[in-house]
Amino acid sequence: MRLSLNDSGYSGLVLEKLSGAGAKVGDTIRIQQEGKEYTGILMPRVQIGGDPDHIVIKLSTGYNVGVRLSAKSELERVRAGGKARRTDERDTPTPDSNLPSVAILSTGGTIASKVDYRTGAVNPALTAQDLYDTVPELGNHANVRARVLMSVFSEDIQTTDWTKMARAVAKEIKSGADGVVIAHGTDTLGFTSAALSFALQNLPVPVALVGSQRSSDRPSSDAAINLIYATEFVGRADVAEVMLVMHGETDDSFAYAHRGTRVRKNHTSRRDAFQSINSYPIFKIESTGITEIAEPIHRRDPERKLKLKPKFDERVAIVRTYPGLNPSIIDYYTDCGYRGVVLEGTGLGHAPKAIQPSLKRALDAGMVVAMTSQCISGRIDMNVYRTGVELLEMGVVPCEDMLTETAFVKLMWLLANKKSEEEVKKSMTESVVGEIEMRTEMAQYRASLEAE
Amino acid sequence: MRLSLNDSGYSGLVLEKLSGAGAKVGDTIRIQQEGKEYTGILMPRVQIGGDPDHIVIKLSTGYNVGVRLSAKSELERVRAGGKARRTDERDTPTPDSNLPSVAILSTGGTIASKVDYRTGAVNPALTAQDLYDTVPELGNHANVRARVLMSVFSEDIQTTDWTKMARAVAKEIKSGADGVVIAHGTDTLGFTSAALSFALQNLPVPVALVGSQRSSDRPSSDAAINLIYATEFVGRADVAEVMLVMHGETDDSFAYAHRGTRVRKNHTSRRDAFQSINSYPIFKIESTGITEIAEPIHRRDPERKLKLKPKFDERVAIVRTYPGLNPSIIDYYTDCGYRGVVLEGTGLGHAPKAIQPSLKRALDAGMVVAMTSQCISGRIDMNVYRTGVELLEMGVVPCEDMLTETAFVKLMWLLANKKSEEEVKKSMTESVVGEIEMRTEMAQYRASLEAE
Numbered sequence: 047m048r049l050s051l052n053d054s055g056y057s058g059l060v061l062e063k064l065s066g067a068g069a070k071v072g073d074t075i076r077i078q079q080e081g082k083e084y085t086g087i088l089m090p091r092v093q094i095g096g097d098p099d100h101i102v103i104k105l106s107t108g109y110n111v112g113v114r115l116s117a118k119s120e121l122e123r124v125r126a127g128g129k130a131r132r133t134d135e136r137d138t139p140t141p142d143s144n145l146p147s148v149a150i151l152s153t154g155g156t157i158a159s160k161v162d163y164r165t166g167a168v169n170p171a172l173t174a175q176d177l178y179d180t181v182p183e184l185g186n187h188a189n190v191r192a193r194v195l196m197s198v199f200s201e202d203i204q205t206t207d208w209t210k211m212a213r214a215v216a217k218e219i220k221s222g223a224d225g226v227v228i229a230h231g232t233d234t235l236g237f238t239s240a241a242l243s244f245a246l247q248n249l250p251v252p253v254a255l256v257g258s259q260r261s262s263d264r265p266s267s268d269a270a271i272n273l274i275y276a277t278e279f280v281g282r283a284d285v286a287e288v289m290l291v292m293h294g295e296t297d298d299s300f301a302y303a304h305r306g307t308r309v310r311k312n313h314t315s316r317r318d319a320f321q322s323i324n325s326y327p328i329f330k331i332e333s334t335g336i337t338e339i340a341e342p343i344h345r346r347d348p349e350r351k352l353k354l355k356p357k358f359d360e361r362v363a364i365v366r367t368y369p370g371l372n373p374s375i376i377d378y379y380t381d382c383g384y385r386g387v388v389l390e391g392t393g394l395g396h397a398p399k400a401i402q403p404s405l406k407r408a409l410d411a412g413m414v415v416a417m418t419s420q421c422i423s424g425r426i427d428m429n430v431y432r433t434g435v436e437l438l439e440m441g442v443v444p445c446e447d448m449l450t451e452t453a454f455v456k457l458m459w460l461l462a463n464k465k466s467e468e469e470v471k472k473s474m475t476e477s478v479v480g481e482i483e484m485r486t487e488m489a490q491y492r493a494s495l496e497a498e
Numbered sequence: 499m500r501l502s503l504n505d506s507g508y509s510g511l512v513l514e515k516l517s518g519a520g521a522k523v524g525d526t527i528r529i530q531q532e533g534k535e536y537t538g539i540l541m542p543r544v545q546i547g548g549d550p551d552h553i554v555i556k557l558s559t560g561y562n563v564g565v566r567l568s569a570k571s572e573l574e575r576v577r578a579g580g581k582a583r584r585t586d587e588r589d590t591p592t593p594d595s596n597l598p599s600v601a602i603l604s605t606g607g608t609i610a611s612k613v614d615y616r617t618g619a620v621n622p623a624l625t626a627q628d629l630y631d632t633v634p635e636l637g638n639h640a641n642v643r644a645r646v647l648m649s650v651f652s653e654d655i656q657t658t659d660w661t662k663m664a665r666a667v668a669k670e671i672k673s674g675a676d677g678v679v680i681a682h683g684t685d686t687l688g689f690t691s692a693a694l695s696f697a698l699q700n701l702p703v704p705v706a707l708v709g710s711q712r713s714s715d716r717p718s719s720d721a722a723i724n725l726i727y728a729t730e731f732v733g734r735a736d737v738a739e740v741m742l743v744m745h746g747e748t749d750d751s752f753a754y755a756h757r758g759t760r761v762r763k764n765h766t767s768r769r770d771a772f773q774s775i776n777s778y779p780i781f782k783i784e785s786t787g788i789t790e791i792a793e794p795i796h797r798r799d800p801e802r803k804l805k806l807k808p809k810f811d812e813r814v815a816i817v818r819t820y821p822g823l824n825p826s827i828i829d830y831y832t833d834c835g836y837r838g839v840v841l842e843g844t845g846l847g848h849a850p851k852a853i854q855p856s857l858k859r860a861l862d863a864g865m866v867v868a869m870t871s872q873c874i875s876g877r878i879d880m881n882v883y884r885t886g887v888e889l890l891e892m893g894v895v896p897c898e899d900m901l902t903e904t905a906f907v908k909l910m911w912l913l914a915n916k917k918s919e920e921e922v923k924k925s926m927t928e929s930v931v932g933e934i935e936m937r938t939e940m941a942q943y944r945a946s947l948e949a950e
Contacts, residue, residue: 134555146631200844200845201819201845201849201851201885202850202851204822205821207821232823232845233844235850293769311844311873312875313873313875313876314871315846315877315879344930355603360822366816366842368686368816368903369657369659369689369690370629370657370812370910372834374834375827392651392652392653393653393685393766395766398654399541399653419766421766422764422765423768424766427766431656443624451820458822467687475825487543
């Protein structure tokens with residue numbers, strides 16, 4: 047069922063021109079005016095307020111552009127948007143048997159948000175359905191089932207939300223999905239991708255988290271491209287891991303699929319903000335196809351039985367060290383009954399000597415203390431300097447080349463799933479789902495930091 | 499005064515060969531054995547234990563290499579090391595009037611450390627004098643006055659140490675130094691370079707912090723090259739800022755001088771671990787000369803009067819936000835009488851809604867709350883999303899494109915030097931010594947992340 051013109055949000059001059067051409071949302075249209083020509087897919091109007099004479103079309107590059115029509119503008123319908131369908135949780139669209147089945151779960155964030163033109167702020171509001179309506183080409187890549195799981199900004203995501211997401215993914219896989227896409231805010235996207243990597247053990251099909259650095263009703267939004275790439279990718283790629291699919295550079299030429307436990311948001315605003323750290327992205331996704339970059343890859347196998355381990359113990363904190371850090375912070379967490387602390391230390395894994403008595407007290411109380419580095423890139427090596435050796439002897443666990451975010455999530459997960467403190471400590475230094483690599487290529491520092 | 503052979507640490511076969519050739523530490527020698535030839539400057543032996551038949555020479559590349567001598571080895575003295583001098587705090591070497599005067603202050607860290615071969619751990623031990631003996635070429639670049647200020651690993655550096663360093667630099671400048679080099683551990687080098695940038699206002703001559711990622715008695719040490727580059731640089735370059743001079747890539751071909759407030763240790767172990775963030779390094783230092791990269795530069799002016807502002811208020815904490823952050827941490831700092839918190843938020847400057855009541859309580863108590871981003875790169879923009887707008891309305895101060903480390907140090911400095919909370923808040927969003935740039939070039943993300 048295609049969106050009718052009356053539901054499209056257009057009125058006045060624009061509605062008149064569209065009716066005249068017999069064009070519906072999802073159709074490819076051509077606009078000619080003042081010697082210029084624009085061809086693209088007609089998008090619904092999601093803005094409240096603003097100029098009513100603007101029409102929004104999606105160009106073949108994936109960008110939405112707004113074109114201001116005048117009475118002299120010529121508008122024609124080039125072809126019908128045959129694949130675009132309207133679905134909701136209860137709907138079962140007529141499936142195209144040549145296409146894979148992909149579930150899109152929306153959790154909120156910019157990729158599912160719109161600008162409130164009265165206040166100028168961006169609110170999480172678009173439903174998965176709206177997303178699907180905004181990106182009708184999705185229908186060319188998969189039989190899509192879109193569903194709103196929650197609607198929160200990613201800075202407000204809780205550990206209980208990870209559990210909820212993991213359960214929802216398991217449900218979709220049980221229902222036969224060939225892949226699952228989760229639309230999520232970018233702020234804590236790396237934490238969630240790590241959490242789902244641990245919660246969804248033994249995956250039969252891929253799961254891709256996808257976000258957007260620009261609100262999806264803005265012309266420069268990367269939401270459409272990221273969503274299309276992610277949908278195409280999880281439907282077809284021979285992989286069964288939790289990944290994060292985002293722009294590979296500032297243009298729209300490709301996206302990367304990063305391993306869920308190895309990726310970090312490294313820039314506040316750029317479209318290519320996400321980067322694999324101490325590792326390479328595992329796939330490059332282009333309109334021309336999907337390229338494998340890094341081995342080994344956990345392959346797709348629909349017969350494999352998913353093991354759902356969705357629980358996390360919240361009594362874990364990240365404590366960054368810095369000159370003058372008050373050691374009583376460690377005591378505070380010990381006294382509050384925390385079971386784990388990830389120390390985001392300096393350099394190879396060091397902490398001020400002044401906090402050692404508090405660390406000892408925490409360790410004596412049974413707390414697991416794990417060491418990562420605020421350098422972001424590189425490996426922990428606590429055997430080089432006396433400070434590191436002392437911390438190791440106290441029982442601090444070195445997290446190898448694991449990201450702080452991943453170590454934090456992993457510690458919460460282990461504490462909820464392992465029986466003893468010793469098992470937790472042992473598992474923190476071993477790879478469970480590719481979050482640790484025992485050898486880092488020197489070249490990966492530069493490669494992982496470069497935008498391409 | 500050159501180091502006598504008896505003080506050189508060599509014995510047995512090596513001492514015999516050296517005596518036979520009439521070679522002293524600092525002389526250029528040539529070794530021929532088994533068809534191979536090695537030419538370099540004779541270094542003192544600083545290792546305890548190990549193979550007594552090894553001799554250490556510094557090649558023209560700046561690397562120290564150990565060569566194992568046998569009875570058949572031929573050793574000849576090529577030329578005397580004329581410039582090498584022994585000095586200590588009280589010594590006044592005969593100055594070469596063609597060379598600038600440079601003070602080297604040693605604070606500890608790898609650049610001034612040696613391996614304890616019994617435990618394998620690296621200890622801060624070498625004195626500034628040892629450094630100077632190990633790098634006799636320094637005498638070709640400046641009239642050097644070397645002094646040990648303290649001997650601590652950089653993870654143990656306290657805010658009071660910044661005060662001590664600032665005062666020592668001021669003293670050297672008053673004594674006529676054309677430039678000051680501070681040898682410092684790399685772990686918190688970025689914090690100290692920011693601290694000195696604020697403490698040393700209105701500088702007449704340059705100050706360069708320099709570290710080493712490899713222990714200075716190891717053959718692969720970068721200590722010598724970094725120290726030579728820094729000494730040459732502060733003696734001659736037309737600049738009067740606090741900078742950090744470190745390897746620009748993994749080879750020895752060049753170093754960068756980064757602005758002290760814009761630089762961060764981004765890798766645990768690489769020689770090119772330090773990178774300018776949201777900015778470019780300001781100088782490239784090669785053996786062939788010094789190149790200016792970025793404008794504007796605060797120029798050298800020996801007549802300018804230094805304003806020493808060496809105090810910092812320690813009651814400031816960094817609180818990183820993450821899923822499940824316990825809001826009571828903010829309350830804890832408020833109750834402990836803290837005057838400032840740097841929130842290392844997510845994305846454009848967001849924090850979980852759940853901590854807003856605790857933030858409000860902190861702000862009501864007069865605490866200054868400043869927002870930076872854990873993304874590392876990019877700018878804070880709290881006007882885009884509702885969460886950001888709410889925090890701004892509460893009084894949280896957006897730190898623009900400032901590093902978390904710099905914002906933390908700056909807040910401590912402002913609280914110790916400004917009269918009112920309002921002055922502190924205002925100054926946090928304005929550039930004092932180049933720590934904020936109002937416009938970031940998009941290209942700088944990639945450029946600042948690339949190794950060269």
